[in-house]
Amino acid sequence: xxxxxxxxxxxxxxxxxxxxxxxxxxxxxxxxxxxxxxxxxxxxxxxxxxxxxxxxxxxxxxxxxxxxxxxxxxxxxxxxxxxxxxxxxxxxxxxxxxxxxxxxxxxxxxxxxxxxxxxxxxxxxxxxxxxxxxxxxxxxxxxxxxxxxxxxxxxxxxxxxxxxxxxxxxxxxxxxxxxxxxxxxxxxxxxxxxxxxxxxxxxxxxxxxxxxxxxxxxxxxxxxxxxxxxxxxxxxxxxxxxxxxxxxxxxxxxxxxxxxxxxxxxxxxxxxxxxxxxxxxxxxxxxxx
Amino acid sequence: xxxxxxxxxxxxxxxxxxxxxxxxxxxxxxxxxxxxxxxxxxxxxxxxxxxxxxxxxxxxxxxxxxxxxxxxxxxxxxxxxxxxxxxxxxxxxxxxxxxxxxxxxxxxxxxxxxxxxxxxxxxxxxxxxxxxxxxxxxxxxxxxxxxxxxxxxxxxxxxxxxxxxxxxxxxxxxxxxxxxxxxxxxxxxxxxxxxxxxxxxxxxxxxxxxxxxxxxxxxxxxxxxxxxxxxxxxxxxxxxxxxxxxxxxxxxxxxxxxxxxxxxxxxxxxxxxxxxxxxxxxxxxxxxxxxxxxxxxxxxxxxxxxxxxxxxxxxxxxxxxxxxxxx
Numbered sequence: 001x002x003x004x005x006x007x008x009x010x011x012x013x014x015x016x017x018x019x020x021x022x023x024x025x026x027x028x029x030x031x032x033x034x035x036x037x038x039x040x041x042x043x044x045x046x047x048x049x050x051x052x053x054x055x056x057x058x059x060x061x062x063x064x065x066x067x068x069x070x071x072x073x074x075x076x077x078x079x080x081x082x083x084x085x086x087x088x089x090x091x092x093x094x095x096x097x098x099x100x101x102x103x104x105x106x107x108x109x110x111x112x113x114x115x116x117x118x119x120x121x122x123x124x125x126x127x128x129x130x131x132x133x134x135x136x137x138x139x140x141x142x143x144x145x146x147x148x149x150x151x152x153x154x155x156x157x158x159x160x161x162x163x164x165x166x167x168x169x170x171x172x173x174x175x176x177x178x179x180x181x182x183x184x185x186x187x188x189x190x191x192x193x194x195x196x197x198x199x200x201x202x203x204x205x206x207x208x209x210x211x212x213x214x215x216x217x218x219x220x221x222x223x224x225x226x227x228x229x230x231x232x233x234x235x236x237x238x239x240x241x242x243x244x245x246x247x248x249x250x251x252x253x254x255x256x257x258x259x260x261x262x263x264x265x266x267x268x269x270x271x272x273x274x275x276x277x278x279x280x281x282x283x284x285x286x287x288x289x
Numbered sequence: 290x291x292x293x294x295x296x297x298x299x300x301x302x303x304x305x306x307x308x309x310x311x312x313x314x315x316x317x318x319x320x321x322x323x324x325x326x327x328x329x330x331x332x333x334x335x336x337x338x339x340x341x342x343x344x345x346x347x348x349x350x351x352x353x354x355x356x357x358x359x360x361x362x363x364x365x366x367x368x369x370x371x372x373x374x375x376x377x378x379x380x381x382x383x384x385x386x387x388x389x390x391x392x393x394x395x396x397x398x399x400x401x402x403x404x405x406x407x408x409x410x411x412x413x414x415x416x417x418x419x420x421x422x423x424x425x426x427x428x429x430x431x432x433x434x435x436x437x438x439x440x441x442x443x444x445x446x447x448x449x450x451x452x453x454x455x456x457x458x459x460x461x462x463x464x465x466x467x468x469x470x471x472x473x474x475x476x477x478x479x480x481x482x483x484x485x486x487x488x489x490x491x492x493x494x495x496x497x498x499x500x501x502x503x504x505x506x507x508x509x510x511x512x513x514x515x516x517x518x519x520x521x522x523x524x525x526x527x528x529x530x531x532x533x534x535x536x537x538x539x540x541x542x543x544x545x546x547x548x549x550x551x552x553x554x555x556x557x558x559x560x561x562x563x564x565x566x567x568x569x570x571x572x573x574x575x576x577x578x579x580x581x582x583x584x585x586x587x588x589x590x591x592x593x594x595x596x597x598x599x600x601x602x603x604x605x606x607x608x609x610x611x612x613x614x615x616x
Contacts, residue, residue, distance in 0.1 A: 026403070032403045032406060032407070034546070080593060080596075080597060083597060084596060084597055084600045087600045087601075088600030088601055089558075089600075089601050092344075092349050092406075092553075092557075093553060093596070093600045093601065095349065095406070095549070095553070096549075096550055096553040096554065096592070096596050097593065097596045097597075099546050099549075099550060099592075100589050100592035100593040100596055101589075101593060103585060103588065103589035103592065104586070104589035104590060104592075104593060106585060106589075107583075107585035107586035107588075107589055108586065110582070110585065111582065111583070111586060218542055218543070222410065222411065222414055222542065225407040225410060225411065226407075226411060228407070229404065229407050229408070229411075233403055233404065233407075262421070262422070263418070263422050265414075265418055266415065266418040266419060266422055269411055269414060269415045269418065270415065272411065273393075273396070273397065273408065273411070273412075273415075274396075276396070276397065276400065276404070276408060277396030277397065277399070280399055280400045280401075280404060281404070282404075
């Protein structure tokens with residue numbers, strides 16, 4: 001039992017961090033970022049290159065992932081999303097653009113890093129063994145703790161910094177924020193960069209445990225969508241709750257349902273559908289967000 | 290619906306091109322592989338037409354792959370396990386998907402915007418996982434060596450020959466797909482310009498207002514969604530007959546996204562948008578095959594470029610001639 005909870009918390013911390021980026025981008029720009037999973041994979045590959053290929057410290061790799069993805073996010077927002085949002089008649093048109101960017105990042109990753117599964121050397125060795133009730137490698141504990149630290153930093157940043165306040169205002173009401181003198185274009189760009197950066201950081205963190213490969217992008221996006229749906233789209237706290245709920249469900253499902261074969265995700269999906277038919281806006285979302 | 294002379298001419302030219310000119314060109318150039326490409330385009334555009342209809346009521350549908358997969362499995366299981374004629378399984382697959390979509394649609398059609406989009410995306414994944422888990426679909430091994438469609442004859446008169454006796458199966462499948470596509474788009478054009486079509490457009494603009502005037506919005510949404518899924522099921526069933534096999538991965542998330550992209554690219558405001566979008570996307574992808582490992586890079590760059598230049602779809606270019614077909 002303790003083992004399941006520990007696994008769930010560890011998974012949940014990762015998932016929440018992925019969902020945070022997605023929900024931030026959605027809240028600010030009303031864009032469903034299909035490329036989020038690909039951004040995560042790109043972050044993983046950057047850390048892999050810096051840490052495993054070039055032999056620099058892990059922290060440097062993580063920072064490089066964050067910076068690379070922040071730059072990618074800023075460029076994508078400024079030169080692609082902004083003009084398209086301005087000119088298209090229906091705001092759903094951005095979905096095509098997002099899907100195109102997902103394909104593009106896939107192609108870039110394929111050309112630059114190849115399609116093989118890549119792993120990095122462990123950052124810490126050893127396994128925590130608490131009376132055989134919780135068995136967990138130290139590196140997982142470290143990564144989980146780092147993820148929670150990043151989440152906490154992000155929340156504090158959104159809550160207390162000027163940029164964070166501006167972005168929250170933007171998410172609440174775009175027009176009103178503009179009237180109050182918030183530079184909408186600037187903060188949209190910062191928000192997109194921040195969302196992409198979070199994806200990159202998770203990629204960099206997780207490469208030490210699961211490794212990274214090209215095919216991980218799509219499934220990661222789908223998981224992120226599910227978390228956002230559970231918690232409510234565009235709500236920061238919702239993304240965190242959704243991430244931890246999905247992590248717990250996966251952890252419990254893998255233990256309880258393992259005797260019936262690989263149906264954990266089928267059960268989770270069906271549960272989600274039933275849940276959404278009762279509460280369409282998720283746990284914390286605004287109705288028809 | 291105003292049927293002026295130019296529209297008639299445009300339709301006549303289109304029919305002439307697909308039924309006479311294209312087979313003739315392929316005969317002359319000897320590029321028999323184009324038949325497979327064009328058949329796929331025709332079938333995918335049927336599926337995309339369904340997605341387009343859900344766009345028409347203001348919903349973003351990324352779940353067409355689920356219904357294509359379901360339709361494919363229905364057809365494959367009926368043909369291999371129960372020996373039902375393939376021709377009968379086409380409507381059965383469509384009806385099965387339509388019934389399924391009513392069940393699924395009743396709860397999820399209450400969702401809007403990105404919520405509906407995300408749920409339908411998840412639905413595709415559910416379909417794939419169900420196909421893996423259910424015993425009747427034979428899991429990851431899939432159903433293989435499905436026989437080619439048999440013949441139909443009425444009173445000794447052969448209407449459709451047995452496909453396995455034909456020397457050119459590709460041509461036969463091409464005609465089958467194109468005929469269905471023409472019927473499908475003619476039906477869509479009629480539907481969109483009918484009373485129901487106008488009511489659907491009112492849903493796209495403002496559901497509350499439509500509802501307050503007395504439009505039965507729940508009923509209309511279900512109708513539109515089930516027609517959409519019906520088309521998806523038909524497209525899936527014929528795809529299975531062509532490839533003679535089906536696996537849980539035959540239609541997956543990428544296919545669902547492509548169905549949606551076809552509609553976007555053609556333009557959401559135009560009935561014939563999905564057809565053009567599918568042609569451009571699928572053919573473009575096929576033509577780029579020669580570029581080898583840069584295929585995806587060039588393809589996605591073009592996609593992004595097209596979107597930045599023409600955010601409202603290909604048909605939003607104002608064409609000077611009468612080929613511009615507005616719904």
